[in-house]
Amino acid sequence: MSYHHLALAAKDMAAIHEFYEDVMGFELVTVEIAPVxxxxxxxxxxxxxxxxxxxxIAFWELHDVPGQEDHEFDLNLAAKTPPxxxxxxxxVDSADQLNERRQQWNAAGHDVLEIDHNWCHSIYTRDPNGNMVEFCLTTGQFGDAERERALAALDEKEMKPTPPPAKMKQWLASEYQG
Structure with a gap:
């Protein structure tokens, strides 16, 4: 079984289109228009x-939906969870691809947070809905010890932190030299 699509509502479909096609490099391929x-x-x-x-990834542009003026498009604001x-x-498949994506985001005017989580390396920015988007490269392997630690964490009631990130860096779009 694999992932097929994630569907989200769009606050501003024109801005979403520009971000996901021009900045992310994804291609709009079809639309369905129907009652909701x-x-x-x-x-x-x-x-x-x-x-x-x-x-x-798919986005809904909603029209004439009851209560539409109260919709929240940022997933964390809607769920009242931390940013x-x-x-x-x-x-992504390589460190080069991750770096290319970071440069692409910076060149498009987006600040980027980079974190080496010790088992994966990630970059983050925000889309026009305010949602955090990430590109991630798996860099570690998983064995019995990692699984045992994860299973034990299911029952833990106190924080037993994992090692801190190996690297954290903020890449500001205003400092991007291309």
Whole structure:
């Protein structure tokens, strides 16, 4: 079983399109336009990731939906969770690809946070809905010890922290030299 698509509502579909197609490099491939459960109608836009016809991110542009003026599009604000808790992560295959994505975000005017989590290396920015998006490269391997630690954490009631990140760096768009 694999991931097929994640669907989210868009606050500003034009800004979402520009970010996910021009900045992220995903391709808008189709739209479904239909009534929405509960009333109103929507356009459901699908963006193909990395040319793979089995993996998409999709966005709803909603119209005439009851209560629409109260919709919250930032996942963490909607859930009342700390910033960055709910986020969208996309995979890359190499450190070069991760660096290219960081440069692409900076060149498009987005600040980037880079974190080496000791088992994966990530970069983060925010999309036009305010949601944190991530590109992530798995750098570690998982064995019995990692699984045992994870299973033990399921029952722990006190914080037993893992090692801190090996690296954290903020890449400001204003300092990007291209």
């Amino acid at each position: 459960m509960g009333g109103g109608w929507g356009k459901h836009f699908f963006y193909r990731m990395d040319g793979d016809d089995s993996k998409f 960055g808790t709910n986020h969208i992560s996309f995979g």
